[in-house]
Amino acid sequence: MTFPSATLLAQSALSGLFIGSLYGLLGLGVGLSWGLLHIINLAHFGFAFLAAYVCYQLASVGGMDPLLTLAIIVPAFFLLGVAVQWLLARFSVSPLNSLLATFGLTAIIEAGIQAEWTADFRKLESVYAGQKFRIGELFVPVPELITLSFALALSSGLWAAMRYTDLGRPMRALAEDAPIAAAFGINRRAHGLMLAGACGALAGVAGVCLALSFTLTPSQIYAWVGVVFAAVMLGGLGSALGPLTAGVVIGVSEAVTMAFASPSWAPMVSFTLLIALLLLRPGRS
Amino acid sequence: MTTVQRMARWVGAAICALAATSGVWAQGTQPPIRIGSTLALTGALASTSLVHKVVGEIYVEQLNKRGGLLGRQVEWIVKDDQSKPDLARTLYEQLITVDKVDLLMGPYATGAILSAMGVAQRYNKVLVHHTFGIPSLAKYEMQFPAWSLGPDPANTVPTTVFNALAASPKPPKTIAVVTSKFPSVHFMSLGAREVAKKRGLTEVLFLEWDFGNLDYGPIAARIKDAKPDFIWVGAIGLEGNQLLEAMSKIDYTPQEHFYMYPAPGPMSKSPLAKNALSMTLFEEHPPFTSAPGAAEFIALYHGRAAKAGIPDTSVEVQAATSYTAWQILEAGVRGANSLDDKAIAAWIKKNGVDTIQGHLRFDGPNNYGDDLMRVKQVQNGRWVTVYPKEYAAPGATLQVQ
Missing domain, CATH: 3.40.50.2300 (Response regulator)
Structure with a gap:
């Protein structure tokens, strides 16, 4: 093993920061749904990819700016999230069954994407794709910077909303003890639908970020599940800032491992880190 | 024409029609x-x-x-x-x-x-x-x-690639072998290392990643740092495009670069893939x-x-x-x-x-x-065979950056 140059190390860490922010952005909706609604929503990944394809379609065929597609995607996916939550609540689906039900929904979304756009690769060629700027020896690509900005803004915005607003506090109360919260007049159903809608909208934003940086193919949906789940568990269920923090820790640790050693070691290092933190973190039960 | 001749003609035509019909009938009634x-x-x-x-x-x-x-x-x-x-x-x-x-x-x-x-x-x-x-x-x-591929592709395929490079205007002296651990790709990349060594190329980098890797940024940074004349990329499907995009994001353009099994359409259409090499058995040209x-x-x-x-x-x-x-x-x-x-x-x-x-x-x-594998290259947004000469597209030769 040779010691990498400072530039290589810094560029790799930057790359890890960017990919970690996407882990965090994808994990934000999964973690909130899991922690506050007790729904382990695997379909979140399907929604994100569906949003990515919608963004691709609107931008490539419709000629829209990819970022402007958010004006359509965010409300549409909010409604999608609400609809799925309504269905799951209607049939009183348990957390474990929600995993199975939403896995099935993901398979349906994947089949739907394949039927509409085929299984072939789709690449969004946007004005942002080739843009980058330089800080000293380091290069900062604009699409990844957009993802980082969204992840930071949404995570901190949701953290503040959960902590300080009349919409967020009841949600935390419902997650803590739903019957007692209901006794205090909190409408569990309405708040659940609202939160699920927000998670759907978050999937929409993550999808646009995916379309900006990655070539799309339906089966890629599953490539993100493992590492994003790791970020969610490490960051804490229901936490708004946790998935982003954990995503960045995973992303940077993987990237730095790749800079020092063989890239094939990267998952081992990040998951060892996950296990160690889960075992050693304070307050574990 | 006599009556007998006319009758004979009718009988002959009837026999022919019967034979043809029975053939059709036979084909129609036999299960597929x-x-x-x-x-x-x-x-x-x-x-x-x-x-x-x-x-x-x-x-x-x-x-x-x-x-x-x-x-x-x-x-x-x-x-x-x-x-x-x-x-x-x-x-x-x-x-x-x-x-x-x-x-x-x-x-x-x-x-x-x-x-x-x-x-x-x-x-x-x-x-x-x-x-x-x-x-x-x-x-x-x-x-x-x-x-x-022939029975020993880990040896014959890289040999063809290095023969093509040796015949190019600027034969490489240093090589980076970066490869996915996808089984049908990985053994070829290991073969490429051996062949490169035998031919006197200096290996400046060897990296392996797991299939399904999502972050190619650090791999691109290490390639840039190693400054190879030639990159052998043991990539399958989209991996090649993902690496090219990661290299572009850090403002690095590879000199000569080869991809084992690229997604053919996305790679030829990518402006980043100029002069990328790969293997072929057939292309749409004489x-x-x-x-x-x-x-x-x-x-x-x-x-x-x-x-x-x-x-x-x-x-x-x-x-x-x-x-x-x-x-x-x-x-x-x-x-x-x-x-x-x-x-x-x-x-x-x-x-x-x-x-x-x-x-x-x-x-x-x-x-x-x-082993019928030949070397192809992305030129003007399409794949053209460049080596060996007798299979090259009309007028096409191996281009270097």
């Missing part, structure tokens, strides 16, 4: 020959499998227009193995025991083919396959490959297009692929090897004049088959013949 296969119609490999589905449909249609096989129409039963080799095994078992197909055609990709091979071996069925990447694992004597049947197939494929929603409708390695596999099976049945698997296998092995790739022989180790 059923050929069974699976393809990865969904899942991770679906994008390429779609090519094989379109080609299979074209071939069977053409075959039936020519009168089918042994005077019978041909029916192709294709099932979705969902890109899962274990499911492919079950489905091939089902095709033989439940659907009772007469013949088999291979599935797409090495893992599924290996599964199908085990089933074919158990039932003594011929298995012609189009995309098997690890010849040393093809131990079954009645399997026949259309992917003409001399390949001069092979009998090639021009008709190419014209048909363009239309069908567009109709199926395939973004890149050009015929290249995947489509051509798929077509080749059907040619091998057809030749085997016609040559043996029988549906008996042993007779078909014996005929193919003894005679070889003329295909759109050229004449293929199957008398080498594990039924592999010659």
